[in-house]
Amino acid sequence: MQPSIDHIEITVKDLEETVSFYDQFLPLLGFSLDKKTAAYIASHEKHVVEYSHPNLCIALTSPRESLKDEAVHRRRPGALHHLAFKAETRKQVDMVHGKLVEMNADIVSAPRLYPEYHPNYYAVFFKAPDGIKFEVVCQKVE
Structure with a gap:
């Protein structure tokens, strides 16, 4: 077996606001909004918005009602510290940054x-x- 991530599911505080952000961000990484789906899973009492790509699926889910007012803290045990996406070139990192600035x-x-971290x-x-927290990184020599 090779290490490979099939999907990542992230619980977010405000699904509507967060979906708006991901709708702009994920296409920069090669995701197509044509592959975006949404559902309500009654057995888990959650709404899910899923962005599918042949290499990775990212899903956003609504929080449990009793936890909806809790703040995200990446240093809390069990929390996602950050997620890094690999860019092929520094120019791609710069392009993503420019689009993020446009998105405020x-x-x-x-x-x-x-x-x-590493010389390159x-x-x-x-x-x-x-x-x-997210990161877009290139570690290639240019």
């Missing part, structure tokens, strides 16, 4: 080299509306 996304750190580590860091 919460940019944590504009694209730059991070030699403390070039990345942009940003947050989704709920505060979930």
Whole structure:
């Protein structure tokens, strides 16, 4: 078996606001909105919006009613610290950053080299509306 992620499901505070963000962000990574689906799963009491791609599926889900007012904190045990997407070139990282700026996304750190991680580590860091941290990174020599 090879390590490969089939899907990631992220519970978000405000599904409508977050879907609006992902509708703009995920196509930058190659996702097609034609492959987006939505459903309500009664047995789990949640709404789900799923973005499918041949390499990865990302699903957003509504929170449990009793937990809906809790804040996202990436350092909480069991929490997603951040999710990094691989870019093939630094130019792609810069392109994503430019689109994120147009979207008024919460940019944590504009694209730059991070030699403390790796000599060729070039990345942009940003947050989704709920505060979930993301990264787009290129580690190739250019």
